[in-house]
Amino acid sequence: MDKPDPIGVGIQYNPEILDWFPFESLDVDLFEVLLDPFMGPLDGPSVFLPGALERLRELRRKRPLLAHSNYGCDFGFGDLERTPAVLRHVPMARAIGSPWIADHSFYGDESWLDIWSSPVQFSPTEVRRIADRARRLQEHYGIPLAHENAAYYLATPGSTMREADFMAALVERSGTFLHLDLHNVYANSLNLAGFDPMAYLETIPLDRVIAVHLAGGSWHDGLYHDWHDNPVPEPVWELLDWLLARARPGAVILEYQGRCHHESTRLLDTDDESMIVRDLARAKAAWAAASVHWAGVS
Numbered sequence: 100m101d102k103p104d105p106i107g108v109g110i111q112y113n114p115e116i117l118d119w120f121p122f123e124s125l126d127v128d129l130f131e132v133l134l135d136p137f138m139g140p141l142d143g144p145s146v147f148l149p150g151a152l153e154r155l156r157e158l159r160r161k162r163p164l165l166a167h168s169n170y171g172c173d174f175g176f177g178d179l180e181r182t183p184a185v186l187r188h189v190p191m192a193r194a195i196g197s198p199w200i201a202d203h204s205f206y207g208d209e210s211w212l213d214i215w216s217s218p219v220q221f222s223p224t225e226v227r228r229i230a231d232r233a234r235r236l237q238e239h240y241g242i243p244l245a246h247e248n249a250a251y252y253l254a255t256p257g258s259t260m261r262e263a264d265f266m267a268a269l270v271e272r273s274g275t276f277l278h279l280d281l282h283n284v285y286a287n288s289l290n291l292a293g294f295d296p297m298a299y300l301e302t303i304p305l306d307r308v309i310a311v312h313l314a315g316g317s318w319h320d321g322l323y324h325d326w327h328d329n330p331v332p333e334p335v336w337e338l339l340d341w342l343l344a345r346a347r348p349g350a351v352i353l354e355y356q357g358r359c360h361h362e363s364t365r366l367l368d369t370d371d372e373s374m375i376v377r378d379l380a381r382a383k384a385a386w387a388a389a390s391v392h393w394a395g396v397s
């Protein structure tokens with residue numbers, strides 16, 4: 100499957116801040132849509148919640164939509180054909196015309212969805228098992244499938260590989276792609292001993308990076324959390340500049356949200372609109388500078 104053409108800079112269309120944030124008046128190239136909040140229940144008759152498809156099709160008239168699957172249970176241990184990813188997210192991504200789909204490198208199954216803190220086991224055995232599921236899932240989608248790297252606080256027991264080596268081996272074996280969350284890389288470098296962000300970027304195959312996430316986070320109880328509740332930190336901007344000088348992703352996407360990750364998350368409000376607009380402007384400037392570079396080398 101080929102890597103899609105670049106689209107530009109966008110923002111995650113997050114229902115948690117829809118009530119006050121003016122998404123549709125922003126100067127952005129795309130919206131990333133989290134599929135789960137729009138998904139019909141698995142034991143119900145509809146792929147979308149009532150009215151959701153109409154709402155997303157209306158939004159798509161203004162900007163291209165990129166689908167993102169959080170709770171697909173893609174890499175759990177249940178039957179892949181019975182996961183929310185296959186039963187719901189595949190037809191949803193098609194219905195909104197997404198050029199690719201992102202998922203998470205987390206475990207999850209029908210009874211276990213602690214996805215924010217359950218990274219997959221970084222081991223050769225899991226490379227083989229997960230790559231097989233990823234390859235089959237990408238065939239179901241019929242569009243490129245990109246795996247988002249996790250923020251976590253401990254490696255899953257049994258891990259014998261560095262995360263970057265695992266992700267590289269996974270996409271090499273499955274023929275899938277990467278959705279590189281630079282803030283998660285940054286968060287891991289603060290929380291995990293020996294996690295070097297530059298070593299991470301120098302290990303993964305940059306030509307497989309379809310999309311990039313940027314966000315900010317907060318310190319709480321001695322750990323730095325990917326809570327999407329603050330401006331993008333300076334070191335993350337530096338990682339973005341490094342990346343864009345060497346790779347050509349399809350999109351750079353900013354993430355902001357409410358308290359979905361944790362009750363201690365700083366609650367964004369209308370005062371934060373200028374912060375988000377500033378981050379977006381900086382991302383667009385980085386993209387524009389990289390576009391000049393890409394035009395010079397192509």
Ligand SMILES: [Fe+2]
Nearest residue numbers: 247280312354
């Ligand atoms: Fe992310």
